Amino acid sequence: MNASQTLPFQMAVRRPRxxxxxxxxxxxxxxxxxxxxxxxxxxxxxxxxxxxxxxxxPELQDLAxxxxxxxxxxxxxxDHLGRDILSRxxxxxxxxxxxAVVATLIALFAGVAIGLVAGxxxxxxxxxxxxxxxxxxxxxxxxLAILIVAxxxxxxxxxxxxxxxxxxxxxARVTRAAVLSLRHSDYVDAARVIGATDAGILARHILxxxxxPILVLATVGLGADVLSIAGLGFLGLGAQPPTPEWGLMxxxxxxxxxxxxxxxxxPGVFLMLLVLGFNLMGDGLRDALDPRLRRx
Amino acid sequence: MLRYVARRAVGLIPLLLAVATVTFxxxxxxxxxxxxxxxxxxxxxxGLAELRRQLGLDRPLLVQYARYLGGIARGDLGRSFRTRTLxxxxxxxxxxxxxxxxxxxxVVASVVGVGAGTISAARPHGALxxxxxxxxxxxxxxxxxxxxxxxIYWFSIxxxxxxxxxxxxxxxxxxxxxxxxxxxxxxxxRMTRSSVLDALAHxxxxxxxxxxxxxxxxxxxxxxxxxxxxxVTVIALQFGILLGGAVITETxxxxxxxxxxxxxxxxxxxxxxxxxxxxxxxxSFALINLAVDVAYAALDPRIRYS
Numbered sequence: 001m002n003a004s005q006t007l008p009f010q011m012a013v014r015r016p017r018x019x020x021x022x023x024x025x026x027x028x029x030x031x032x033x034x035x036x037x038x039x040x041x042x043x044x045x046x047x048x049x050x051x052x053x054x055x056x057x058p059e060l061q062d063l064a065x066x067x068x069x070x071x072x073x074x075x076x077x078x079d080h081l082g083r084d085i086l087s088r089x090x091x092x093x094x095x096x097x098x099x100a101v102v103a104t105l106i107a108l109f110a111g112v113a114i115g116l117v118a119g120x121x122x123x124x125x126x127x128x129x130x131x132x133x134x135x136x137x138x139x140x141x142x143x144l145a146i147l148i149v150a151x152x153x154x155x156x157x158x159x160x161x162x163x164x165x166x167x168x169x170x171x172a173r174v175t176r177a178a179v180l181s182l183r184h185s186d187y188v189d190a191a192r193v194i195g196a197t198d199a200g201i202l203a204r205h206i207l208x209x210x211x212x213p214i215l216v217l218a219t220v221g222l223g224a225d226v227l228s229i230a231g232l233g234f235l236g237l238g239a240q241p242p243t244p245e246w247g248l249m250x251x252x253x254x255x256x257x258x259x260x261x262x263x264x265x266x267p268g269v270f271l272m273l274l275v276l277g278f279n280l281m282g283d284g285l286r287d288a289l290d291p292r293l294r295r296x
Numbered sequence: 297m298l299r300y301v302a303r304r305a306v307g308l309i310p311l312l313l314a315v316a317t318v319t320f321x322x323x324x325x326x327x328x329x330x331x332x333x334x335x336x337x338x339x340x341x342x343g344l345a346e347l348r349r350q351l352g353l354d355r356p357l358l359v360q361y362a363r364y365l366g367g368i369a370r371g372d373l374g375r376s377f378r379t380r381t382l383x384x385x386x387x388x389x390x391x392x393x394x395x396x397x398x399x400x401x402x403v404v405a406s407v408v409g410v411g412a413g414t415i416s417a418a419r420p421h422g423a424l425x426x427x428x429x430x431x432x433x434x435x436x437x438x439x440x441x442x443x444x445x446x447x448i449y450w451f452s453i454x455x456x457x458x459x460x461x462x463x464x465x466x467x468x469x470x471x472x473x474x475x476x477x478x479x480x481x482x483x484x485x486r487m488t489r490s491s492v493l494d495a496l497a498h499x500x501x502x503x504x505x506x507x508x509x510x511x512x513x514x515x516x517x518x519x520x521x522x523x524x525x526x527x528v529t530v531i532a533l534q535f536g537i538l539l540g541g542a543v544i545t546e547t548x549x550x551x552x553x554x555x556x557x558x559x560x561x562x563x564x565x566x567x568x569x570x571x572x573x574x575x576x577x578x579x580s581f582a583l584i585n586l587a588v589d590v591a592y593a594a595l596d597p598r599i600r601y602s
Contacts, residue, residue, distance in 0.1 A: 139577075268438075
């Protein structure tokens, strides 16, 4: 029901559109992005709800029924140890999503901080951080993560930190480039003239304007981080049994590919859905935040 | 041109020195004594001291570092902590497998990716465009290990067309290359599509069309030359991602490559092997990036190296 239809007259005054309203107006017309958002909310809901549903028992083993295919009682079937795969997928959502979010936050905060300092003040800090970024980028992406896991020891926490550190250069570069392009803009000069401090200019003028590309990078990056952390889990360098992390679940099921292929199907499908959700939403965010970057 | 290549190659030396230094000291930060790990249950103080002497772990850190760098200069990467074999020999055995897999995959990804991206851009919002874009989204969202297992399930177990795993013939290479090339292929197709669309919007394309040049010839002669330059950058970027994906793909298909070597070494804290393989991959990666920069010159006469 549209409110204006019930009013006897049209309101003449329109409030100015906030940036948020502008963004949402564009974003909500993008059905692909909305599908992505729906997928992400669905999986977040699953992650939040799993511990509250007593019927979902990820640890319970029924050895007599191990490797049995999907049935009414166990919609996703049972794994090689007779554990309910639906329960494990539902509980695993927390680990997979949580690890990717933490990894992205590590990369985001460290990378943005380095990029801001390097781009704004330049000089020695810039020189050093540029060199460090160069060395980090000299390692192929997953290999650097593996090297960091080698230092920290295998585990979900190490894999998360490793993926986070590996991504720092990406955020540092994007932030630095944005800061460099804004540093000498008129409104920054104006702020300086009226006596704003460096920190104030960074926080109030530069960071908000640099945020769009960083947000897009973070959203698409979440999908990539899900894949990397699951990949490390698959290699045995990430989450350790009996954690129901999705990559590890696929790895554990691969010996039974011939007789019980359902074991790898469900965690794999959920991984793919989650990454698809982040990718769709990332593309939508980019189009809505900066129409100039729109892909045709 | 030749001078440019030479200068860039010299420029690689400090970068690789930094890479070697990082890998050396990073692993030194690791808590725990590799010698204890190697000896396992039956550890005795005498045996431990002897092993530490053999591995050179009893020397001061800086001496170990200097010996490590000196070894690299002579092409000696030390001995594996775990198997006591020469790291260079292990690398010589496994690297060709990884290189074949990686190069095969990037070639497939580039050829198919540029083709698919061009088809997609030729008729934006046409049926083929939607098929290609749906394919791109699927390929960038599917984990490489899962895709590999699905391929094994269908093409090896169900249909029986291709071997499940192993190495030795071209048939062994098909499924790993398909699985590994999917992700970079999607990235390359995506870049090609937007780059071709950009190029199509230029005035010289309209001029060519107006004077009656057929569509295919416009694409070949005018559009592609300009559109491919950013695509080359993406191919290089994707190659770095692909080298990581190769580690996972080798595990899925049980290929005797560098990836298997690295993963086993990490789990066993085999520092010498980790260092050697990481260094080798970083060197290859640096050389690829150099090759890409040189390829720009061939593609884009506007870029002059001085």
